[in-house]
Amino acid sequence: xxxxxxxxxxxxxxxxxxxxxxxxxxGQVTGFLGPNGSGKSTTxxxxxxxxxxxxxxxxxxGRRYGEYIRPLLQVGALLDARAIHGGRSAYNxxxxxxxxxxxxxxxxxxxxxxxxxRSVATKRVGGFSLGMSQRLGIAAAMLGNPSILVxxxxxxxxxxxxxxxxxxxxxxxxxxxxxxxxxxHLMSEMAITADRFIIIGRGRLIxxxxxxxxxxxxxxxxVLVRSSQASALAAMxxxxxATVECQTDGTLRVTAMTTETVGAIAADIxxxxxxxSAHSPSxxxxxxxxxxxxxxxxxxxxxxxxxxR
Amino acid sequence: MQTIPDDITRHSRxxxxxxxxxxxxxxxxxxxxVRSTYWTLFAALAFNVTFAAVEAIFLxxxxxxxxxxxxxxxxxxxxxSHLSQxxxxxxxxxxxxxxxxxxxxxxxxxAVPRRRLVLTAKVTVFAATAVVAGIAVSFIxxxxxxGLLRGENLRSSIGDPGxxxxxxxxxxxxxxxxxxxxxxxxxxxxxxxxxxALFSLLFVPQVxxxxxxxxxxxxxxxxxxxxxxSQIFSQHREAGALSPWxxxxxxxxxxxxxxxxxxxxxxxxxx
Numbered sequence: 001x002x003x004x005x006x007x008x009x010x011x012x013x014x015x016x017x018x019x020x021x022x023x024x025x026x027g028q029v030t031g032f033l034g035p036n037g038s039g040k041s042t043t044x045x046x047x048x049x050x051x052x053x054x055x056x057x058x059x060x061x062g063r064r065y066g067e068y069i070r071p072l073l074q075v076g077a078l079l080d081a082r083a084i085h086g087g088r089s090a091y092n093x094x095x096x097x098x099x100x101x102x103x104x105x106x107x108x109x110x111x112x113x114x115x116x117x118r119s120v121a122t123k124r125v126g127g128f129s130l131g132m133s134q135r136l137g138i139a140a141a142m143l144g145n146p147s148i149l150v151x152x153x154x155x156x157x158x159x160x161x162x163x164x165x166x167x168x169x170x171x172x173x174x175x176x177x178x179x180x181x182x183x184x185h186l187m188s189e190m191a192i193t194a195d196r197f198i199i200i201g202r203g204r205l206i207x208x209x210x211x212x213x214x215x216x217x218x219x220x221x222x223v224l225v226r227s228s229q230a231s232a233l234a235a236m237x238x239x240x241x242a243t244v245e246c247q248t249d250g251t252l253r254v255t256a257m258t259t260e261t262v263g264a265i266a267a268d269i270x271x272x273x274x275x276x277s278a279h280s281p282s283x284x285x286x287x288x289x290x291x292x293x294x295x296x297x298x299x300x301x302x303x304x305x306x307x308x309r
Numbered sequence: 310m311q312t313i314p315d316d317i318t319r320h321s322r323x324x325x326x327x328x329x330x331x332x333x334x335x336x337x338x339x340x341x342x343v344r345s346t347y348w349t350l351f352a353a354l355a356f357n358v359t360f361a362a363v364e365a366i367f368l369x370x371x372x373x374x375x376x377x378x379x380x381x382x383x384x385x386x387x388x389x390s391h392l393s394q395x396x397x398x399x400x401x402x403x404x405x406x407x408x409x410x411x412x413x414x415x416x417x418x419x420a421v422p423r424r425r426l427v428l429t430a431k432v433t434v435f436a437a438t439a440v441v442a443g444i445a446v447s448f449i450x451x452x453x454x455x456g457l458l459r460g461e462n463l464r465s466s467i468g469d470p471g472x473x474x475x476x477x478x479x480x481x482x483x484x485x486x487x488x489x490x491x492x493x494x495x496x497x498x499x500x501x502x503x504x505x506a507l508f509s510l511l512f513v514p515q516v517x518x519x520x521x522x523x524x525x526x527x528x529x530x531x532x533x534x535x536x537x538x539s540q541i542f543s544q545h546r547e548a549g550a551l552s553p554w555x556x557x558x559x560x561x562x563x564x565x566x567x568x569x570x571x572x573x574x575x576x577x578x579x580x
Contacts, residue, residue, distance in 0.1 A: 045579075045580075048419045048422075049418070049422045050418060050580040065422055066423070068422070070328070071422055072419075079415060080415070082412065083415055083416060084411060084416065085339075085343060085407060085408070085411050085413050087343040087344055088339075088342050089342065092342035093342075095342075096338040096342070099331060099338050100331055100334075101420060101421075102331050140416070
């Protein structure tokens, strides 16, 4: 379990993390979401003791990270897969890590097998692709068989097969009772991987919730209607209490009304429908709506810039 | 998933040294698993041996009567140290600054959150390695020089007073210079910047002192880093210079200050 209480981090005048409190429970995959610059990475660095909080405290299994003599047995973290010395082999990189925490050498071979890097174990990591570096970072996180795992953008650079492998892996790690905290920008990936979410914006907590609760907080879905007599239909639907938006392609985006009711109304006034479909709310849309006010870097056309750091 | 009580600092009776053995093993593994370590040590050996050989072959024929009376044969045989010191200090810088440059320091500090323990282990592992390598390089250079020397000028025997001290001292000089590099690397946290700072510290005072009035030159001159440190690898003491061990102590003080500043800063800064 990871527990943050009143966690804050200031860099001079800039507030990176502001009075953040959350719990990451064991046995589940918790997605950590937020726009660029919202404080996700800073929070993760504070969890593993790399940055010290200006105020507040964050504990892992009940203690501050720095209190553990062999922290890799408690927490495995992957924050930046490229942050390794390119001149060292994958095997030696894992070996020094194992030695530093009194972990048996056979674990090095075990995790190399587990991430599929056995065949390149003696190659220098400077020549690794981003995906291979991610796998090495995941191996390093699992080295001490920890009960808590923290991953910052772990599927970045993995091929589709790698993404599927990683999703299966962390789901199985969570099902063994481990605590998994995972940040990612890929909403679609998060939607199928995470059981619950912590969403932050401008360093503050926006939501801490399960997937179902999160979706319920959003606008809900909408009904899409296409008809040759769109304006007549729109007038009638509005009349009956729906909110109707005429879109540029001539379709109607109807909210606050079910497909059944829209269909029945159309039949009543003998309007022909070419399309009638229900659209459930997406995680992405709900996320955008929740974080809309807290996006730090926005381009002039309203879309937020997407490059991290 | 349970926590393991033995692994909590607070409950350990040996909280200051707990994990030191593990950290030493990890740092030694790091040092021996990159090629730059072997390249820099090989370069140091090559510099010293080449210099010793060239001097042994060509210097005796060019000696004036004044030279014959004043030149220190042991110091001449270790002349290559002026080049191999660059290799040792770069090795010291890289041992820690490369971790900051690549970002790997965050992996290191996540594995060993007690940062002074990391620095203690780095200093210990580096010092032990550099002392052994430095002394080996000095002895090899001396024997190459004596082996190739023709005639009696500059000749000495390993049993002569001060020779073994000078050879061991030559190794210690290289090791301490490496530690100065390590300290600067930990303070500046970038390889290129630390190497630049190191060379400024070594060569700028040496040059500046020459520009000073004579009275200042005699007062300050012996205490600039290279001048003070190099006394240990002379068999005989030069006029106006510090004695070998006093000079070496002054030289070690520079490295000591850098390492102490590094110890203070590493706990205060975010990684």
